[in-house]
Amino acid sequence: MPDYFLYLGSSGVNNWLALSESDEFPITARLTELLRQSLPSLTTYLRGIFSLVSIGVGSGEKERMLLEALVPRSTSTYYAVDISREMVDQALKRVADINVEKIGLVALLEDLALIRQYWSPPILLCLLGNNFGAHEPDWLLETVHAQLKGNDMFLFDCHLLPASRRSQARVYEQVQQMYRAPSNLRFNLAPLVRRGMEPDSGIFHADLVPVKTGSGTVYGIKRWLEITKDSVIHCGASQVFLKAGDTINRGVTYKCTRSQIADYLNRHGFQESAFYLSPDENYLLTLVRKQPHF
Numbered sequence: 001m002p003d004y005f006l007y008l009g010s011s012g013v014n015n016w017l018a019l020s021e022s023d024e025f026p027i028t029a030r031l032t033e034l035l036r037q038s039l040p041s042l043t044t045y046l047r048g049i050f051s052l053v054s055i056g057v058g059s060g061e062k063e064r065m066l067l068e069a070l071v072p073r074s075t076s077t078y079y080a081v082d083i084s085r086e087m088v089d090q091a092l093k094r095v096a097d098i099n100v101e102k103i104g105l106v107a108l109l110e111d112l113a114l115i116r117q118y119w120s121p122p123i124l125l126c127l128l129g130n131n132f133g134a135h136e137p138d139w140l141l142e143t144v145h146a147q148l149k150g151n152d153m154f155l156f157d158c159h160l161l162p163a164s165r166r167s168q169a170r171v172y173e174q175v176q177q178m179y180r181a182p183s184n185l186r187f188n189l190a191p192l193v194r195r196g197m198e199p200d201s202g203i204f205h206a207d208l209v210p211v212k213t214g215s216g217t218v219y220g221i222k223r224w225l226e227i228t229k230d231s232v233i234h235c236g237a238s239q240v241f242l243k244a245g246d247t248i249n250r251g252v253t254y255k256c257t258r259s260q261i262a263d264y265l266n267r268h269g270f271q272e273s274a275f276y277l278s279p280d281e282n283y284l285l286t287l288v289r290k291q292p293h294f
């Protein structure tokens with residue numbers, strides 16, 4: 001079951017907002033705070049940006065902060081892109097009072113080559129709210145690099161893996177705790193519950209697995225749902241029968257150290273113009289552009 005199923009429909013929007021505001025899932029709030037604190041410096045690097053394009057825009061809270069700073073300078077167009085139409089609506093509504101041309105696109109990040117036909121450079125491409133970690137980093141950076149021009153910029157944030165082994169063991173505990181939290185379980189079961197499953201018929205599992213990459217061993221969070229009671233899911237006119245013991249694979253998200261991110265960027269022809277770390281150095285916000293002669 002792909003991640004984006006969780007965000008679809010008006011219930012997807014409400015479930016995501018409830019999770020992102022919950023104390024049991026602090027990542028979104030921490031990344032929002034990091035952006036807020038970085039804005040005065042960040043915007044000095046963004047002179048001349050014509051369009052802001054945000055993929056996986058969600059409710060558009062961070063984009064509002066960026067547009068408030070950028071529209072008085074040079075930015076005149078905003079593209080809010082998300083696979084959830086309701087998220088796009090929400091993101092556009094959030095900036096209704098800002099004097100910027102607003103364009104909503106319901107699309108996947110995987111369609112970046114198509115999406116680029118709509119935007120006018122130079123752009124600031126945003127992938128915020130830990131969306132970076134939801135994709136395999138080599139694929140992601142190659143995909144973004146292929147669609148950007150020399151004057152475009154790319155802004156993303158992520159939850160970092162600490163460098164030391166001891167701290168990594170702590171992250172393992174935190175990940176387990178975060179995924180076992182009731183709010184997260186509710187969020188992850190919601191697409192099935194909406195289609196008829198009883199809320200107590202599944203448990204969510206997450207495991208941290210080492211993944212060898214060109215930038216060393218990064219950690220993948222492998223996630224799956226275990227069905228604990230026989231259930232029937234209704235999909236349109238069809239029914240899907242799930243048996244106790246069945247598993248629904250939820251794919252992998254990625255966590256890298258700060259130096260691995262730097263290495264990934266370098267290998268894929270990006271240079272960092274500015275970067276910001278949270279005071280505990282667990283969160284990174286980085287602004288990059290293409291290396292001139294890559």
Ligand SMILES: C[S@@+](CC[C@H](N)C(=O)[O-])C[C@H]1O[C@@H](n2cnc3c(N)ncnc32)[C@H](O)[C@@H]1O
Pocket residue numbers: 003004007008020028055056057058059060062081082083084087107108109110127128129130131
């Ligand atoms: C973790 S939320 C982040 C939302 C927002 N950027 C933030 O900072 O709060 C992920 C968002 O990306 C969207 N999404 C998930 N997979 C996507 C994909 N492959 N392409 C485009 N949007 C996607 C979801 O609908 C959701 O709105």
